[in-house]
Amino acid sequence: MFALFAVLPVLISSLLILAIRKNRAAKYIALAGSIISLAFAVIVFLTPSAQYSVDWFSASNLVFHITIVTYALNKILLLLVAAITPLIFTYSIGFMDVQREQSRFYTEIGIFAAAMMLFAISGNLITMFIAWEVLGITSYLLIGFWYNKQKPPLAARKSITTIIIGDIFFLMAIVVILSAYGTTNIASLISTAQNSHIQLPLDASLIFILVAVFTKSAQFPFHEWLSDAMEGPTPVSAFLHSSTMVKAGVFLVMVLLPLYAMANLEWILLVIGIASATVAIMNALSEHHIKKILAYSTIEDLSLMLIALGLNNLLAALLLFIVQTFYKALLFMGAGYVMKANDGEEDIFKVYNIKKNKMLFATVVIGVLSLAGVAPFGGFFAKASLDSSATDIYVYAALLAFDLLSSMYIFRWLIVPSGKSDKNMQYKAPRSMAIPMAILAAFTAISGISFFALGMNSAQPLNILDMVIESGLVISGFIISYLFYAKGLLPNVSLYSLKYRIMHNSFFLNIFYYKIAGFFEELGEQFDLFDHSVNRLFNMCGGTLVRSGNFIRKVENGNVNVYAVIFVFGIVALLAVFEIVAVL
């Protein structure tokens, strides 16, 4: 119950901003709320685990609860979100410098943060679903924040359309679980499922949840929305990719992992994880957009987490989950910095040299090293421990390839903009943007500690071979990138070349989606035509009645001769009928 106090300050501050609509005060109110939330989250983190449940409503024999739990996983996610939120808000003070957008921005992002915090501490699927949907719709509003530009409304529409599919699958899972087990409480669900043998509903609902997870965490084949979502403001991207939204899907699998293990469905996680990582890496290697490369790298990180979960290695997934939060937020902030300095230029081949800005370069390098998996940083431990838990040779080979290639694309991301010497970056960002980056860089630098804090050094110690292989691959990735992009061994991949098109279309998926959307529109027109003919059919019935009325009316024309003829014929017909009846 106390955990709710961590959610409320952010929520109340954003509602307050909505109520008073003072653009100038919005950022401070939001920041204050998020700091209070962080304080509460720290307290929650230090207090023992608890579960609190309250009846929401009941219908016939089912009772629906709102459940708040603070188990270890919940506390970690809550603390992560609460810690990132003030940093993002601080960064936004510098980044979102248009005055009249302020109150709208802080309202939406505040609700977004609150929803993620609620998601972190929710203990049953109903509560999760509430947070999940609020996350979805606020992300929709935030991605389409600059509605007066060309692309953001389309990106927002794409994301919400994908997300709504996931939402409905989540709802389906809840429906099936509720009718099969009568509860959505995750703890009791896990214990009931162990004792009972209702296979089909459990399998079905777990697969439904996986679809929801893949939409939310942007996994193949639902990953297309995430790179488009870069149209939103950069603080939103930093937030969405580091601790909120996309992490919700992975977190859901984490808390339900015992059920997946029980139902033997972990292979789906492996297959989809490897497929998504492959697609993401291909896109990241060919992409030019400074934020989209990071977006694809997020997809890959999430895939690695899902692969770790598929290998039943919860700790490795959790470690990557924690570490990724810091370095990804940091890198996005760096990307925002670069874009701000270049008047919104987003092509890494066109931006100014970032090497001259020492502070920016230093922080970004720390983030890149952690992402690539260089030795003392958190990413290294996560990747090495993930590699060592692979039992299947194919999975292991895939993981090694991902190590190499992800190091390649992220060093490409770093080397390309820092190579040119002719254009130097003059821009100095305001302190509100620099300070959160410095803090995050510090966190990223020491994030390797979480390997020991999670107790992984005793639970799953790394062996030397894995560490050496991982480091070797990362270093070769760096060398290849350096040779390709700094020394110019590989010419710039043009946006129109065949190579780019092959690497960058995610197996024609995007085109396929547009085809589907076009097909539905076409179908709509056909249905509309059909509906018109249904309409005409009913109109024709009416018309026939009118026409037959008009026809019969001609009999009553006032001409006595006609009446007499009809009268005679009538008498004859009547007599004939009587005769026939009498004979029969």
Added chain:
Amino acid sequence: MFPIFLALFGLLVAALAAGIAFREFTKKIAIVASGFVLAAMTAVMLIMFFLHISISQNYMYIPQLNMGLSFSINPISIVLLMMSSIVIFVSALISKDGGASLLTIIFEISALGLFASSNLLLFYIFWDIGVIAIFFIINVFGSAERKGAAFKFLVYSIAASSLLLAGILLIYSYLPIHSFNIQYIIQNSQSIPEFVQWLIFVFLAAAFIIKMPIFPFHSWIGGAYTEAPTGGSMLISGVLSKYGAYGLLLLFLMMPIAHQLAGYIAILAGFSAFYAIFVAIGQIDIKMMFAYLSMAEMAIITLGITSFTALGESGALYGMLAYGLGMALLFMIAGSVEYMFNSRNISIIKGIIENSVSTTYSFLLGAFSATGVPLTAGFIADLLIFIGAFEGFGFYGLIPLAAIVLIGAYLYFVASKSFLSSHKHTEAAFLIEKKVKVGYAILLFFIFFFGVFPFIFLNVI
């Protein structure tokens, strides 16, 4: 306590006063009268929630034929009474014409009487009063092509009414003791011969399907929803279509044979949901689009009713509440948009957010409710309906959820195209009035209120 008599009598006095004595104050009288009814219904709702009582009133009118005025407010009818008084109040609030306000009061008499009647004869009488009121609203106060639309509406409605009357008379004459009382019918309907039951089911189901509407008897909605004035569209989509759904709910409670025939209605409803949403995708007229969305939502409600589970039926009831409020909101928005741009074509309407922020956000929130986002009433409805459908039909019952995906995808398409976009060339003619904003606020308040506090109704049912 005689809340229904009092409300009906009060409305009648208001209608007479507005129509005969104080013609210049008609709009104000309508607002006050419907506001009074809304306040009364809210009070009744709270009393019922806290005290767990039902209210019933009886007055024998023709004892020889066992006919009379009998009303009851039970946990089922209060949901619809509450919904219709909200929608009608908002409709009266934004009414632009005194005559339409007067007809709105008359329609309110019909709605209250119908949802509260515990007697099929009264049900029929109030049903027809509603049809007549709506006919005049379309015919007199509608837009350019109103005459044809109103006529078509009337033809369909008369067909529905005559089927309804035939069904009711069959029930009356085949009962051991002739009666119109719904409770009595529920208890004794198994004594009706099977063939007659079958006939009754077909008659009544056809009548209700026309009113909801469900494919294939939906041709009237195109004209009626679009040509009616804003308030009228709100009344049709919010309240009048629920006459059919409520009737179907009663039919499924009354006729035991419904157990055998429910599957057919469910298949029809499932088909109708997809049919309606695909036709909606093909529309360019914003009101036409909402009309077909409303049809899709009625089909989903029907699915809950036909599931024959307690949860499905509570869900359907809640769906009538949620979708009634939601569709009323969407039609109100369509009205404002038409007023602003003097067009209903979504390829002309662009950049609504730059003209009216409240309209845009109301639309988004309405879309959230239509797609069942939690904390809106639509979520509770969807959740319960589909739990019921899953229990009733297994995994097939979940297929219509895909229709909700399509509804959502299309609503967000419209949102990005017309609402959350910027306009370069088109200029809005007018800004919307303050009372329209108040109307949005009232509907949204209740959509969220019933989404956050569903136990007010559901714990009692």
